[in-house]
Structure formats: structure tokens, C-alpha cells
Amino acid sequence: GAVVSQHPSRVICKSGTSVKIECRSLDFQATTMFWYRQFPKQSLMLMATSNEGSKATYEQGVEKDKFLINHASLTLSTLTVTSAHPEDSSFYICSAVGQGPYEQYFGPGTRLTVT
């Protein structure tokens, strides 16, 4: 099946710094990617929809200036957590819409820890 990668898999950063997470579709082009956030023992919460060549659409309550999303190519979307704080520590997962109907593939996730 289609493969989606994320980099890095784990990152620790200091409070106040920014961190970038990459999401790549390895063997297919994805015009649409999604970014989710998952807290321990909680469900995945959709943060934003990333569309290639256009601005991302953010879910209610998600700060677009804090979580910057760039979808510059058909195989890459990036999520930048700006001025990170400990409450931003979480598991971030991206997904990419495939070629076939209703196909959606998830990345392995990135564990962010802000100290």
C-alpha cells in the first residue's frame, strides 16, 4: 500500500523555540494532507487540512499563527510549531489522501516533547 513518512519521529525542544515536522507521501502524489494531534489515551483530533498550493484550513480552536502549515509540493506538507510550550507536547500524525476513492494513509507520527 501507499506509504507516508514523517520526520522526525521524536523531537525534544526547549520552551520558546520552534520545531518543524515533515510529512511526505513516498510513492504517490497527495493534493490534500491532514494534520492530527493525539494526547495520551485520547482520540486523534483534526487540526488542519493542508492543500497543495493554497492556504491550510484550520479547525476551530487551532491557532493558525502557532501551527504553521506549508504544502509546497504534491508530496510534502510541513507543520511548524512556533514558540512551543510544554502544553504543545503531543503526538502529531499526518495523513495523505491517495489516488483512489476514500483512500487515506497515515504517517507513523511524531512525538513532540517541549521542556
Added chain:
Amino acid sequence: SQELEQSPQSLIVQEGKNLTINCTSSKTLYGLYWYKQKYGEGLIFLMMLQKGGEEKSHEKITAKLDEKKQQSSLHITASQPSHAGIYLCGATRSGAGSYQLTFGKGTKLSVIP
């Protein structure tokens, strides 16, 4: 907004036993996905159901969507340790063309050898 309730929250079964996980929606389900997640890892796609009464099987896993399209079940036959993980149901928010998913909180499955 749509909410998905999964039950049970956790499940411990002996290897070889059958089990069922349920996913109930507060609204009509237009598309219902089942994923498996290992702790701290990404989601593995299992099955997707759309039509009322639809049933799909893959290896020892069977998923069904009821006629009213508000409840889905995932059934594992003769469970194995490899089935252990967190099972998540996810639903598309609206009709055809929608890919944004709302997820349930997951069911943690442990299989004792």
C-alpha cells in the same frame, strides 16, 4: 458535531478467542473507517464501510455497518497476539468527497498467549 463512542475501552482476551468491538455514532455515518494503531505509532488502515448493511472481511477481521448506518462492529475471529493494539473507528464528516475524519477514543486490545 459528530461523536463516536467506542466500546469497550479496553479488552483482554485469551489467544484463540473471538471478540467484538463496537463503534456508535450520534449521526448518520457516511463513511466509516477502521484503523489499528500500535502505541506511539501511526494508523494502519483495516477497512472502510459506506453502505447500510455492508460487511467486509480481511483475514480474520470482519467489519459491519448496520442498516441505519449509525453503528459499526469489528469482529476478530480466533485472536492472536499479533492482533493486539488500539483499534480506532473514524467517520467522515459529511457525504462523498469528505476526507476529514472524526475518531473515537479507541479500544485497547490485549491478547494473552
